[in-house]
Every structure is written in structure tokens, then in C-alpha cells.
Amino acid sequence: MAGLVAAWELRQAGYEVLVLEASPRSGGRVHTLRTPFSDGLHAEAGAGRIPNTHDLTLKYVRMLGLPLKPFYPSPNTDVVYMGGHREVAQPGKPLDLTKFGLNLTSREQQAGLDGLGHLYLADGVRECGQAAAANWPQDSLKRYGSVTIADFLKAKGASDSAIALISCGFETDSALDFLRDLASHEVPQLYKIPGGNDRLPLALAAKLSGVITYGARVAKIQPTAQNVEVTVEQGGRQQIVTGDYLITTLPFTVLRHIEVTPGFSEAKQRAIREMKYGAVSRVYVQTKRRVWNAQGNTGFARVDRPMEVWHPTWDQPGPRGLLVAYTYQELAHRIAAQSPQERIQKMTAYFDQIHPGCQDNFELGHSWVWDEQPYARGAYAIADAGTMHTMLPAAMATEGRVLFAGEHCSSRNGWIQGAIESSLRSVAQILKATA
Numbered sequence: 001m002a003g004l005v006a007a008w009e010l011r012q013a014g015y016e017v018l019v020l021e022a023s024p025r026s027g028g029r030v031h032t033l034r035t036p037f038s039d040g041l042h043a044e045a046g047a048g049r050i051p052n053t054h055d056l057t058l059k060y061v062r063m064l065g066l067p068l069k070p071f072y073p074s075p076n077t078d079v080v081y082m083g084g085h086r087e088v089a090q091p092g093k094p095l096d097l098t099k100f101g102l103n104l105t106s107r108e109q110q111a112g113l114d115g116l117g118h119l120y121l122a123d124g125v126r127e128c129g130q131a132a133a134a135n136w137p138q139d140s141l142k143r144y145g146s147v148t149i150a151d152f153l154k155a156k157g158a159s160d161s162a163i164a165l166i167s168c169g170f171e172t173d174s175a176l177d178f179l180r181d182l183a184s185h186e187v188p189q190l191y192k193i194p195g196g197n198d199r200l201p202l203a204l205a206a207k208l209s210g211v212i213t214y215g216a217r218v219a220k221i222q223p224t225a226q227n228v229e230v231t232v233e234q235g236g237r238q239q240i241v242t243g244d245y246l247i248t249t250l251p252f253t254v255l256r257h258i259e260v261t262p263g264f265s266e267a268k269q270r271a272i273r274e275m276k277y278g279a280v281s282r283v284y285v286q287t288k289r290r291v292w293n294a295q296g297n298t299g300f301a302r303v304d305r306p307m308e309v310w311h312p313t314w315d316q317p318g319p320r321g322l323l324v325a326y327t328y329q330e331l332a333h334r335i336a337a338q339s340p341q342e343r344i345q346k347m348t349a350y351f352d353q354i355h356p357g358c359q360d361n362f363e364l365g366h367s368w369v370w371d372e373q374p375y376a377r378g379a380y381a382i383a384d385a386g387t388m389h390t391m392l393p394a395a396m397a398t399e400g401r402v403l404f405a406g407e408h409c410s411s412r413n414g415w416i417q418g419a420i421e422s423s424l425r426s427v428a429q430i431l432k433a434t435a
């Protein structure tokens with residue numbers, strides 16, 4: 001998204017642009033999976049939800065004439081499956097959390113699953129959620145940046161069970177990063193693009209078709225005082241492409257393996273080398289029937305593992321359905337270590353506990369591990385305690401004629417909004433430098 005938006009905006013401003021894309025498709029981490037599923041069903045490998053507050057993302061959705069619809073069905077009757085106990089959460093009806101074997105304080109029990117985060121994080125979300133592109137992260141937020149979300153919650157009196165449920169695998173994430181991210185989730189509406197979120201990058205790519213070169217892997221970057229030379233590998237051949245400026249939108253997980261001569265500044269090299277990326281593995285299970293609907297549930301579920309359970313086909317034609325396990329960090333690593341077949345088998349058995357009948361109706365499955373994708377090598381940038389204030393400014397800074405964009409160089413890492421924000425910043429820098 002960062003590369004496409006930069007190309008679009010620069011071309012609108014009259015510049016000649018070239019997009020070098022290593023893979024055969026546009027969209028990067030906005031990627032909708034349509035195979036191997038049947039009946040035209042689809043599910044997201046990457047970006048799933050578009051918050052109504054993400055003005056930049058919505059601006060391009062509208063510009064391209066794309067529709068939006070809510071991400072979650074309403075009302076969303078989640079199944080809660082924790083400590084081996086299963087209950088259906090009815091909207092407005094608090095669950096007795098003691099049944100799930102959770103060791104919560106009485107305040108936490110009272111707050112309920114939906115109120116847990118709010119109990120401890122509402123003030124922090126208000127303060128850190130105002131991620132302003134220009135001066136993010138402000139010095140006033142340093143106290144949030146220097147502590148992990150787990151320690152932040154502990155200091156507020158949260159029990160270990162509450163910490164595990166709230167942080168969802170991201171215990172070592174800085175409170176600043178976590179709260180800023182939570183602000184994008186706790187909004188009045190989360191949308192998706194019917195037909196698949198990749199319609200957004202694909203629609204933009206269609207407008208830029210002539211300036212994109214696919215299968216073009218950037219192998220080396222050589223900035224000079226007058227221009228930037230990029231060595232591109234395509235079909236086993238290497239060629240050098242020269243431009244006045246280069247906006248690199250490569251994730252730092254990828255850029256750290258690319259030769260840069262002469263090297264960038266020490267601070268930039270450190271950011272490229274050390275920036276942390278979250279791990280995400282998704283496992284997809286296709287069933288012949290939507291057994292959860294027959295049981296009066298939507299298919300979404302809340303569990304006591306670092307994962308979300310989604311039913312992305314709730315608005316797609318049945319009778320078949322897909323369930324998705326969106327797993328994070330340690331669990332994502334464990335799933336990555338399994339064979340593709342084992343991932344599907346184990347997740348189907350787990351889904352069967354949540355929605356009995358999944359196993360009997362199983363047809364096929366699939367998995368997507370972001371750490372395994374050669375052009376991503378991780379899901380999205382995250383900031384451990386103590387790193388955001390030092391690393392982000394260095395990540396964003398230009399190096400001569402090389403500019404840095406992508407979600408990892410923004411105040412909204414992990415979101416399309418961040419990719420676009422960083423892209424527009426780079427475009428503005430080029431316009432200013434060439435005015």
C-alpha cells in the first residue's frame with residue numbers, strides 16, 4: 001500500500017515513477033486468499049479490519065469507489081471457550097467467569113471479558129491513541145514507551161489471568177505500542193471490503209499497471225549524491241535501474257538482508273537491523289456446513305490462547321464456511337513449527353471443541369505463516385519497551401535521496417493507515433526537495 005500510494009500521488013503530481021515489486025501480485029500484506037477454498041469463499045491472510053477512524057485508508061477506499069461493510073455480524077454471539085469450558089455469550093448478559101477457571105480479581109469478574117481492557121487501559125488508550133503523524137511519539141508519552149504492557153497492567157493491579165487475556169501474546173510489547181494499537185480496535189465501527197480487502201491495492205495497481213514491474217526483486221541499493229541506483233533481479237538476470245529518488249517500502253525484516261553501498265547512517269542501520277516484528281500464523285478450516293450457525297452462533301469465538309477465532313464467510317454464500325485461527329507470537333511460532341497438515345488437523349480438533357461438529361464436517365484446510373513469506377518475513381512492526389522513542393525517528397529519517405515508507409515507518413505500525421501515512425510523508429518530502 002505504501003509503494004502504490006506513493007506511486008499514485010507522485011504520478012498525479014507529474015513525476016515519472018517506477019514500482020519494483022518482487023512478487024507476482026500487488027498488495028503485499030493486504031492479501032486475500034481465494035484458493036484452496038471452494039464455492040468462491042475467501043478469507044484474509046493479512047489486513048482484515050478497517051477502523052472508521054482511519055481516514056487515510058478510507059480516503060483511498062472511497063477514491064477507488066469500493067464498498068465497505070461491518071467486519072463483524074451483529075449481534076455477534078461469541079462462543080467463549082476457556083479452561084476447557086464452553087459458553088455462549090449473549091449480548092448484554094454477563095458471563096460467570098469463575099466457570100472458566102480464570103483466576104480473576106472480583107473487580108475483573110465484575111468488569112467481564114468485554115470490560116477487562118477498559119478497566120485498566122481506558123486512560124492510556126485516550127492518551128496514546130492520538131498518534132499524530134508529525135511528532136509521534138511525543139516526549140510526553142515516554143513513560144508509556146519505557147514499560148511493557150504486562151508490567152503496566154501489573155502496576156495497575158491486574159491479575160496474571162487478566163494480563164494474559166488482555167495482552168494476547170504481546171506481553172513484552174511496550175505499553176505505548178499496545179495502547180496506540182488498541183485505540184484503533186476500540187472504535188465505533190470496524191469495516192471490511194466485501195469480496196476481499198485486496199480489492200483496495202488491486203484497484204490502485206490497476207490504475208498504475210504501466211509503471212509497476214512484477215517479479216522484480218530489489219537486490220542492492222547504491223545511493224549517490226545525484227541519484228540512486230538499484231540492482232534488480234528478474235528472471236535470473238540483474239539490471240540496474242536509476243532514479244532521482246528511491247522510496248523504499250520494504251519491511252525492515254527484508255531490507256536488513258539487502259546490500260546497501262555506501263551504508264546508511266549508524267542509527268538507520270540499527271533500526272533496520274533491530275526493529276522487532278510480530279509473528280502471526282493463520283490456520284483456515286473449511287467445513288461442509290456452518291455448524292455454528294445451526295447452533296445459533298456466529299462462528300466468532302473468544303479463547304484463552306493468544307489467538308482470535310473468526311468466521312470470515314458470515315456474509316458469503318453458504319452452505320460451506322471457513323473458520324480462521326488468527327494466532328499471535330509464541331503460539332504463531334509453535335504453529336509455524338508444525339507441518340501444514342498438522343496445523344490443520346490440530347486446529348480442526350480445537351475448533352471442534354468450540355463449535356461441535358467442525359470435525360465431522362471438515363473438508364479442507366490451509367495455513368499462512370507470515371514469518372515464512374520471503375517478501376515480508378514477519379507480520380508487522382512492534383515496539384518492545386524502550387524502543388519506540390529511539391527507533392521510530394531513525395526508521396523514518398531520510399538518508400540523502402533514499403526515503404523510507406511502510407507501516408514500520410509510521411505512527412500506526414501494523415495498519416494500512418500507517419503504510420499510507422508514511423507514504424504521503426515521503427511524497428511530501430520529494431515534492432519539497434524538488435520544488
Ligand SMILES: Cc1cc2nc3c(=O)[nH]c(=O)nc-3n(C[C@H](O)[C@H](O)[C@H](O)COP(=O)(O)OP(=O)(O)OC[C@H]3O[C@@H](n4cnc5c(N)ncnc54)[C@H](O)[C@@H]3O)c2cc1C
Pocket residue numbers: 001002003020021022023025026027028029030045046047048049050057216217218219249250251254280370374375376378379380405406407408413414415416417418419
Ligand atoms: C496478519 C496481519 C493482520 C493485519 N491486520 C490489519 C488490519 O486488520 N487492518 C489494517 O489496516 N492493517 C492490518 N495489517 C497491516 C497492513 O496489512 C500493513 O500495515 C500494510 O499492508 C503494510 O503495507 P506496506 O506497504 O508497508 O508493506 P507491504 O504490504 O509488506 O509491502 C511491501 C511490498 O514490497 C514487496 N517486496 C518485498 N521485498 C522486496 C524486494 N526485495 N524487492 C521488491 N519488492 C519487494 C512485497 O512483495 C510487498 O508488495 C495486518 C497485517 C498482517 C500481516
